[in-house]
Amino acid sequence: MDLGSRVDTLMDGLTADLERLTAIPSVAFPGFPAEPVRQAHDLLVDLPHGAGVERLDLPHGAGVERLDLPDTAPVVVAEVPPPTPDAPTVLLYGHYDVQPPGDESLWLSPPFEPTPVAGGLRARGIADDKPNLIVHLGVLRAYEGRPPTGLRIVLEGQEEYGSAFDDYPPTDPDRFACDAMVIADMGNLRPGSPTLTTGLRGAAELVVEVRILDEPRHSGEFGGAAPDALLALLKVLSTLHDVHGDVAVEGLRREEWSGTTYTQEELRTLAGVRDGMPLIGSGSLGERLWGGPAVTVIGIDAPSVDQAASAVVPYARAKLNLRFHPQQDPDAALVTHLEALRPFGIPLTVTPGDTGPGFEPATGGPAYRAALTALREGWGTEPSYVASGGSIPLVNGLAKAVPGAEILLFGAQDSMCNLHAPNERVLFSELRSAVIAEAAFLREFAAAHRDGSAA
Template structure:
């Protein structure tokens, strides 16, 4: 038999040591759990650097090899963490999905599904980065150390947090585990709709969707709602071609003015959405301060925010309509002519519990009923995505609240998000009785999808602690008959 490679021998020794420590029940107390995570942090940081250095952008026009490289590295790390069953799900026109499974340690133990994704957004304008986006670089922020790189927060830190939990328990956590690491979340893929077609594979008692994080660093946060999304295109044609504005302006109908008149009806004088029937409820959870939000959004000094009511209502439990695209002559190339054609693309975000087709129809009907200056509009409905609102009164949420307090030292806050995670609904359909928890190592100040994305190591460490404490508490609550 060939001699074992020294690195492999060391890794096997570490795995066996973790198993032995778990067997001696050394991880049952809070102090031991935190100490074990601290012991593993150097290795977790090192693996995060390795993963973040891979430009795994799964957008059209980008090379496939880095995505496959990230996939292969994670398969290797899962095996090293003690996971024996690691598979891949191959669907048309998408990167491979990693599916791994650890059986429950006992027939009555619960199963937890863990989700993250290993693909990242494109880097964008690299001149705006303080360091090359795929050269992980140490950062210091508010006395905390961290790492800067594209995708280091969204979502590779959360992938590493899942691996950290597995390492703490030597690959044998007190619950059954199913792991889903997706490879094309940022661009979108057929995997969003796949889980309901294979419900047995995704069956579980609870799932942790780690594709987001805390409201601010140091504030443990459970995201309980996701707004839905819809797109609508509105266009108007008034002339066969442009006409001289001096000779025809004032009587010839200007398509751009017609469109702007229509768009102005979507909001009232305060900036609140004025489309009848779009649901808006009071927000009772935690939210940003106005100063935090202004800083995060990059609002120019002296400019008021849009809308009225609390920030939570405007951002999470109420609707928002944004003009995300406009077809009209550019200022730079403008001619002195009446505009014959104009078009706008609208993005609608709506209450987590409102039906997506209903919300889209309300916007379409509002626009279709208008005839600015007597000119009809052509309104075309686009894609929709449902929102999601979690039930928070089950044993998994009780375990999560305890776990997050143990990890961060303070009670967890509830927030929602205006962004969407389409896969959440697919997984919820596949496992309709499972509790869905959304938490992770990101924070709202991490610059996800923006230049200079970063993650703080303190948030990564606390997330690993929280993952470990969650499975420990959930297993104990489940054994205690909490779900009977």
């Protein structure tokens, strides 16, 4: 039986397991109950056993264990030893926590009740990232627990919010030792188009603050001479972009993008841009989305319109989110830009926040070549590559822990799946193809080691 036929026999069971897992509201954000996160963990500890992976306390066998870190949801770590001493080992990653559902009135069905849609299912987390956990399970079942490579399976429980696990791998490198990694927290640019992600933009946040007066003052009596904090802040924010909407902060890297990207129509639909509204920036969409920086004002504190008084504003602040080129070191370019400004002669207070570096994996090695062959087999068409404006902080930690391992980013999601948005969905066709592709990757990568082409 060929690999595709074998996976077809597994699909009903895999789909049922995906529904079970997605029905658990495993949101690991503060303010949400911890019990569903533990339930999802426990289910994932049990599921691999039926695929030939036994408990760690059995000697000389594969195993599943729990990794506990401070203030962090438990991490599932499973291991399948390589079939021969010279076979490679592959690390498979995914996360079982999900984003909060948000405004449930915007959902067409309850967010934690998996509901059929055309060709798939709708629910929170059913694309990000629970189907990729089921992909790993499907690969184990396809090989009846005896894959052609060794496996280290790492299933995280607090990726969406962030946790101590992001920085943990370099402190315990032996636990993550491998020859290649499949980071299954990504997917295809569009359904049916196999895609490798070859770049992740970095991310940083900061707060810029203007505090001038002790309290509001009558705008008729003092406006025009008394300094206005909100006017000063708006003048600062206006310096961040040029007339085209491109970022105008010196020192932020921007390069042309040569890979696949969205059409303008696709981007307008995905972003929900209203008819008649322009896109901002110049250059290709890939350059704007992935090859260069983006600065977004994600929050602002100022008097509300509904409660506004006729007064000069004494205080205002804004929170900025910066996305930067995958190969740019997290630096102080935006902070330097803001601190140099003196709107109307007024000094600013700039407070840097969290920063996460970008990532750009090496391509062209044996794992990358094996992945191209495997994606072609899984989807039946030529693969392409994209980057991502989102970041996965753990990837950098894994790269530091195992610097010699090739890192591949692909999975069962697609860009049309509404991840982090209402009515998130996954397609059965993408799930099936991802299982075939990951299983084929293990076969091809093992073969490359046997015939010496991985040297």
